Amino acid sequence: MSNVPSAIADEARPRLPRGVRLVHNEAQGGWVLLAPERVFKADAIAAEIVKRCTGEATFADIVDDLVRTYSAPRERILADVTALLRGLADKKLLEL
Amino acid sequence: MIGGTENRATPPMPRPAGEQGEKIIHRPIGLLAELTHRCPLGCPYCSNPLVLDPRQAELDTQTWARVFAEAAALGVLQVHLSGGEPGARRDLVEITEAAHRCGLYTNLITSAVGIATSTLLRLAEIGLDHVQISIQDSEPASADHIAGYRGAFARKRALALEVVRLKILLTVNVVVHRSNIDRIGEMVALARDLGASRVEIAHVQYYGWALRNRAALMPSAEQVARALKAVDELRRRYQGELVIDAVAPDYYARFPKPCVGGWGQRSLNVTPAGKVLPCHAAESIPGLEFWSVREHSLADIWTSSPAFNAFRGTDWMQEPCRTCARRDIDFGGCRCQAFALTGDARAADPVCHLSPSHEQVIALAAMQHGAPYLYRTSAGAAA
Ligand code: SF4
Ligand code: SF4
Numbered sequence: 001m002s003n004v005p006s007a008i009a010d011e012a013r014p015r016l017p018r019g020v021r022l023v024h025n026e027a028q029g030g031w032v033l034l035a036p037e038r039v040f041k042a043d044a045i046a047a048e049i050v051k052r053c054t055g056e057a058t059f060a061d062i063v064d065d066l067v068r069t070y071s072a073p074r075e076r077i078l079a080d081v082t083a084l085l086r087g088l089a090d091k092k093l094l095e096l
Numbered sequence: 097m098i099g100g101t102e103n104r105a106t107p108p109m110p111r112p113a114g115e116q117g118e119k120i121i122h123r124p125i126g127l128l129a130e131l132t133h134r135c136p137l138g139c140p141y142c143s144n145p146l147v148l149d150p151r152q153a154e155l156d157t158q159t160w161a162r163v164f165a166e167a168a169a170l171g172v173l174q175v176h177l178s179g180g181e182p183g184a185r186r187d188l189v190e191i192t193e194a195a196h197r198c199g200l201y202t203n204l205i206t207s208a209v210g211i212a213t214s215t216l217l218r219l220a221e222i223g224l225d226h227v228q229i230s231i232q233d234s235e236p237a238s239a240d241h242i243a244g245y246r247g248a249f250a251r252k253r254a255l256a257l258e259v260v261r262l263k264i265l266l267t268v269n270v271v272v273h274r275s276n277i278d279r280i281g282e283m284v285a286l287a288r289d290l291g292a293s294r295v296e297i298a299h300v301q302y303y304g305w306a307l308r309n310r311a312a313l314m315p316s317a318e319q320v321a322r323a324l325k326a327v328d329e330l331r332r333r334y335q336g337e338l339v340i341d342a343v344a345p346d347y348y349a350r351f352p353k354p355c356v357g358g359w360g361q362r363s364l365n366v367t368p369a370g371k372v373l374p375c376h377a378a379e380s381i382p383g384l385e386f387w388s389v390r391e392h393s394l395a396d397i398w399t400s401s402p403a404f405n406a407f408r409g410t411d412w413m414q415e416p417c418r419t420c421a422r423r424d425i426d427f428g429g430c431r432c433q434a435f436a437l438t439g440d441a442r443a444a445d446p447v448c449h450l451s452p453s454h455e456q457v458i459a460l461a462a463m464q465h466g467a468p469y470l471y472r473t474s475a476g477a478a479a
């Protein structure tokens with residue numbers, strides 16, 4: 001489980017399935033991902049990534065957009081986004 | 097970046113004026129709404145109390161709507177619409193809609209018997225987020241025997257397929273015990289075939305009706321060992337395809353479960369008649385004072401009701417929990433089980449091998465017999 005996550009195709013259009021929602025909740029102090037019988041706290045960066053998973057933007061678009069937003073090296077963003085989205089997909093919280 | 101279901105980081109509740117206690121009160125994240133105790137099935141492991149709330153005592157639609165609004169304001173994120181069988185409420189759609197309108201994540205926990213396809217369609221339209229259907233076994237005849245209801249299996253199958261067709265995420269819940277535990281693999285395969293994205297394998301927890309049927313439900317040590325191995329293999333086999341969550345078998349554990357994520361820390365449970373409990377079995381502990389949503393706001397109940405404060409934090413603990421390194425991990429286990437097995441709700445859950453009463457759990461686990469089930473009856477909840 002801790003090995004390097006497999007790559008995601010540039011043209012994939014990641015999206016949250018029905019039944020998985022990212023919401024901001026004041027009382028709980030930030031972003032949370034709501035899923036079947038589970039609640040995950042999302043930090044600001046994770047929230048920025050997940051917010052872009054609309055089913056419209058391609059994976060490559062999302063990475064490019066984040067590179068611009070955070071002016072960070074593309075390889076780093078690519079690695080972070082891949083790890084996060086693969087992890088979510090394995091938990092059935094994201095469709096790729 | 098995305099952490100587990102950790103709630104320690106949530107901002108503490110504002111302390112009610114005048115309270116001096118040490119207890120830090122967190123905000124709840126989940127609310128279990130027991131809409132009714134009525135249910136057409138009679139599962140011998142049902143965790144509902146032996147004395148069920150009658151229909152006349154049930155909260156009405158408006159009261160549930162108010163409870164959901166108060167829950168959302170309190171920080172609750174998810175509401176689990178349960179029972180009994182929630183489909184026994186004719187206003188299930190209105191109740192669900194009220195929860196959805198408050199922004200709550202709505203999870204319908206159903207036996208599937210009593211939910212018409214047309215009801216499911218309306219629930220889907222108003223935005224129901226998730227459905228959990230219980231199955232009793234992968235063998236139809238055995239499943240119907242366990243549920244005490246002929247034809248239940250076929251109806252569960254049909255509703256599960258409909259849920260998936262409507263593109264609602266489906267969890268299949270299987271409660272395992274001595275007569276179906278050897279078919280975990282078949283039950284998981286069935287869930288996969290039905291299109292579930294998640295399976296919950298829950299060993300029977302011995303409260304309510306299950307406590308009455310304990311010897312008839314208790315699996316053998318060999319069965320439990322095989323089941324644990326099977327779950328490991330199934331997780332590997334269905335990796336990425338099906339999420340498998342398993343709740344460990346209590347009486348065969350070394351450490352207790354962190355019951356309800358800590359008493360009064362993460363969740364609350366509203367009974368059909370409106371009593372608010374820290375966990376669904378809490379009424380089995382004598383002497384606790386529960387408050388009702390009919391008389392108090394949910395926020396008041398959460399912060400100030402005696403039942404919620406009875407076992408909050410760690411001050412109430414005695415040895416061996418008081419000085420144990422795991423006291424903030426498992427919170428001393430389950431209070432209801434501690435009471436049921438030792439007569440003292442402040443004792444360590446005797447499932448823990450450090451408990452002086454642990455021997456008793458081992459002895460109880462060895463008491464197994466094939467007596468006929470005492471089915472849950474709705475005598476107290478006549479429709
Ligand atoms: S456990 Fe069985 S009897 Fe109890 S509420 Fe659920 S389906 Fe009904
Ligand atoms: S002694 Fe108490 S706190 Fe320690 S592991 Fe056992 S039940 Fe948990």
